[in-house]
Amino acid sequence: MRKQTDQAPGGRARTLRRVLRCIRPYSGLVALSLALSVLTVALTLYVPILTGRGVDLIVGPGQVDFSGLLAVILSILISVLITSAAQWVMNHINNQITYHIVQDLRGRAFNHLQELPLSYTDQHSTGDLISRVITDIDQLSDGLLLGFTQLFTGAATIAGTIFFMLSIDPWITLIVVLLSPLSFVAANFISKRSFAMFQRQSETRGELTGFTNELLGGIKVVQAFNHQTQACEEFDAINRRLSEFSLKATFYSSLTNPVTRFMCAVIYAGVAIAGGLTAIAGKITVGQLSSFLSYTNQYTKPFNDITSVLTELQNSIASAARVFELLDAPPAPAEPTDAVVLRHPKGEVRLEHVDFSYTPEAPLIQDLNLSAAPGQRIAIVGPTGCGKTTLINLLMRFYDVHSGSIKVDGHDIRQLTRQSLRTSYGMVLQETWLRSASIRDNLAYGRPDATDEEVIAAAKKAHAHSFIMRMPEGYQTVIAEGGGNLSQGQKQLLCIARIMLCLPPMLILDEATSSIDTRTEIHIQGAFETLMKGRTSFIVAHRLSTIQNADNILVMNQGRIIEQGTHEALLEKNGFYAQLYGSQFASED
Amino acid sequence: MRRLLHDIALHPFLTVMAPLFKMLEASFELLVPLVVARMIDVGIAPKDGPYLWRMGALLVLLGVVGFGFSITAQYFAAKSAVSVGMAMRRDLFAHIQTFSYREIDAIGTSTLMNRVTNDVNQVQNGFNMFLRLFLRSPFVVLGAMLMAFTVNARAAVPFVVTIPVLLMVIFVILLASMPLYKKVQQQLDRVLLSTRENLLGIRVVRAFARQEEEKARFRQEAGSLYRRQVFVGGISALLNPLTYVAVNLGIIAILALGGRRVDAGDLTQGEVIALINYMSQILTELVKLANLVILLSKALASLGRVNAVFETRPSITDTGEPVPPAEDQPAVSFEDVGFAYAGSQEEALRGITFSVLPGETIGIIGGTGAGKSTLANLIPRFYDCTSGTIRLFGQDIKTLRPSSIRAHVGIVPQKATLFSGSLRKNMQWGKEDATEEEIYRALDIAQAREFVDSKRKGLELPLQQNGGNLSGGQKQRLAIARALVGQPDILILDDSASALDFATDARLRRAIHTSTQTMTVFLISQRVSAIRGADHILVLDDGRPAGYGTHQELLASCRVYQEICASQNAGEGAAAHA
Secondary structure (H helix, E strand, C coil), X not given: CCCHHHHCHHHHHHHHHHHHHHHHHHHXXXXXXXXXXXXXXXXHHHHHHHHHHHHHCECCCCCECHHHHHHHHHHHHHHHHHHHHHHHHHHHHHHHHHHHHHHHHHHHHHHHHHHCCHHHHHHCCHHHHHHHHHHHHHHHHHHHHHHHHHHHXXXXXXXXXXXXXXXXXXXXXXXXXXXXXXXXXXXXHHHHHHHHHHHXXXXXXXXXXXXXXXXHHCHHHHHXXXXXXXXXXXXXXXXXXXXXXHHHHHHHHCCHHHHHHHHHHHHHHHHHHHHHHHHHCCCCCHHHHHHHHHHHHHHHHHHHHHHHHHHHHHHHHHHHHHHHHHHHCCCCCCCCCCCECCCCCCCCEEEEEEEECCECCECCEEEEEEEECCCCEEEEECCCCCCHHHHHHHHCCCCCCCEEEEEECCEEHHHECHHHHHHCEEEECCCCCCCCCEHHHHHCCCCCCCCHHHHHHHHHHCCCHHHHHHCCCHHHCECCHHHCCCCHHHHHHXXXXXXXXXXXXXXXXXXXXXXXXXXXXXXHHHHHHHHHCCCEEEEXXXXXXXXXXXXXXXXXXXXXXXXXXCHHHHHHHCCHHHHHHHHHCCCCC | CHHHHHHHHCCHHHXXXXXXXXXXXXXXXXXXXXXXXXXXXXXHCCCCHHHHHHHHHHHHHHHHHHHHHHHXXXXXXXXXXXXXXXXXXXXXXHHHHCCCHHHXXXXXXXXXXXXXXXXXXXXXXXXXXXXXXHCHHHHHHHHHHHHHHHHCCCCCHXXXXXXXXXXXXXXXXXXXXXXXXXXXXXHHHHHHHHHHHHXXXXXXXXXXXXXXXXXXXXXXXXXXXXXXXXXXXXXXXXXXXXXXXXXXXHHHHHHHHHHHHHHHCCCCHHHHHHHHHHHHHHHHHHHHHHHHHHHHHHHHHHHHXXXXXXXXXXXXXXXXXXCCCCCCCCCEEEEEEEECCCCCCCCCEEEEEEEECCCCEEEEEECCCCCHHHHHHHCCCCCCCCEEEEEECCEEHXXXXXHXXXXXXXXXXXXXXXXXXXHHHHHCCCCCCCCHHHHHHHHHHCCCHHHHHHCCCHHHCEXXXXXXXXXXXXXXXXXXXXXXXXXXXXXXXXXXXXXXXXXXXXXXXXXXXXXXXXXXXXXXXXXXXXXXCCCEEEEEECCEEEEEECHHHHHHHCHHHHHHXXXXXXXXXXXXXX
């Protein structure tokens, strides 16, 4: 859904100006391209005149001027060769300009994504952001390329044609100039009419796509319930409706060509009659008439081209607006110039009177206080939506607190460089992320300079070594996009190994073992124990059994810490935690 | 291609009409240069003004008739293409419905969606353009050459040389650039992948402070895309200049040859102009043809992909005997069953043997990747086992009709999939004519009644696609209810209560147990507490059976089961306390 504001003329003009600004670095090339375009158009239009002159030298038996003809032929040859060379160079330059701009814009968009606060990327769907960086920029490049190649050339051709026609005979030119807008108007009329049908078609197509996505996405369920026949019937109903609209849209839009061709035929006839009569009167030669006729044939083409370029440009500008919208999103606040680099932190973390919410209407974390001594193990439990993950977002400074402060070793984290703060934490999330690269490269993501021995040692500690060795190419096995060739549990083990290699001074484990079965979990629990020794650790887990030996268990509900203490103390208290703990193991009798 | 021909054959009349009228239109267009030649030779030279008017009127008439033909052709082309598209889409969708899980896994659902939507549209558009232009252009090219020969055979010689040269230029450039365009597309996909990957892992990237490396990586991919685009652009930019040169060389030849013919007296000036006009017509048509070839090659690629789906035959067809009535036979029995996924060397399951009587409950437990879901999918015959035998009520499952099996087996996978529409419509998936009572009974058992009632819309409660307006636990309960509506003989709950809290899960199991006496229930879970009350428990470890018996028996004898229990041991203790 494009925003209305992008379509407003003011917004559109502003976007267009910004697109032009992107072109500015290449203004030298653009000027060259325009010069070549003028040359090409002039020569292309000059050739029919030469041809006409050639025809005039061939009047009848015994009336052929061979030496003159040879000169004309030579001129045609030279013009044609120069035109083609100029045309190729011009196209090549246009490609370079366009693709360079696209590369620049993509680079800027991607770099900007790296600087945006997570609040932006969390609020926009990945698909939307990808389509801005890929599809929209592609659409923009199509528009630019067409704009470069056809808009100026088209306009130059129209102007040039009129000029050359005027130089032959003003009156016949008048006929062409007066009649030709007719085809333009007719084409416009049709495209407006067919636009409505296209919209109905794309709505129905969207409906069909939605239905297909839903039913094929759930095809295993469809089969489990023998629902195939009904599915096909419903599909057919939408399909029928789609083809009705499709027929109309396709037919109406395909009228443009016949109509323009017809208008062209009428103009052609008009020129033939008027030109013939003028020729009888002796005002023009037969060769000039033939030049005129060939101009008439070419004359309507640039009009059609310009129409299609203009629609394409409209789409491009809408796309450009979406790209600029992304580029305009304010980046995360810059670090203060005197930002402190956190070195070898002891790991003392204090949260003082922290308030935070994602949206002002729904306050989430309120007056949260917490202090973790170096080396302490802090567990966070509570029902879904109580703010556990938010707390991690704040610790990592993915989001900034609204009021209060978070301090590491006594420094407010807003005074630290983001890089030194974040690399001080080792983070394992429930959502495993691996990139499509070799297993080795993935494990060494946080420490690209690690030796093979170190990588293998880390994998062994995370109990990932044995399954890695069973992969077809061991550590060199390339992980498919999204980790398709690994199970969820295996992916989690790799993420754990990735952290084992970095040995950061503090740890954040957010449901780090949720996809690993309890038996394997026991095995890697040992590795975690070693890892956590002497490191301040924050652990979020829904399996309460994994956090029983934490130094401090925070029980959160609705953004507040409602209880805290050790496992035993909390059970003793028989409050929310004890209830949560009991419900987890309620048996059926 | 055969599929396309088959769909075309459904409407032979429509399909023939479009090209036919196109050709008629083109023939009228080819007459125009002849008329103009007459105007010059008969009208201008003897200064016959009225003749010019008559011929001018004739030109307009030719235009009108051509216009009529052309509109007719456009209509039939649109009609034919739309019919072909509709038939292909319908057949493709229906064909996909016959696939077994094996084919679905191999092709992938997102690919299948693309085939049904984008690819069929491409084929439809391509076929429409094909009908409109592909026959017209060669016809005009050849027609123009023929007309040139009727004007004057000796002066028309340049046509014989120019046309093959033009065709060759177009052919060579297309041949060289198409694979390069494919590479550009692949590189664009890589750029897309980089962006996607980065966005999905944005927290990890920042946690490791690797933004700068990510930027460098992206720059590299984007730079490579630029180089490929400019390279292929340079090659295809040759097309216009080269064809332009070829045609103008043809015109030069006509002037040179024509000059000599006119001098000799067997060609007129008007005819020279006609020849030049034919040459220009050829250029226009060939450029259109080249653009069309690019468009058609896309459509052909789509057609190829659609055909690949059509050519995939379901490995399990809906044939066989109906499921026999339940007699004194075990409801389900596995005899030394093994299974390997297509293309995989390693067996995901092997040596599985057990049998369950009607009304019994069997628990299946094991770690991630132990093969629990694989086993569950063998019972409704979503896959065929690769060794051993599975029997339903004593009959080898491979002799039974899949649709009949699925009418007797209800399976609820871990990921609850619901469909947009009312709750009632979703529930009736289990049984087409399910009554209100039957649905409410199922909702009661599935512990879903309470939250459904709280929404106060009854069975008309609208569900969004994939149950977007429900929580994970609510979706799972509705999915269980949907399976219960059909009152299956065998119910398989494949970790389908994982999002429920322990207490609700326990109530659910109790309700199923008490209200469905004759139903055979498979409980698949990672939680000991969920399966400990089952009549039998099968312990799976890495695809192999690690133990089989009751909770007590396994606690005494099975090492893997002991370990699983020990890892959840805290729970046992707490339960004992409570």
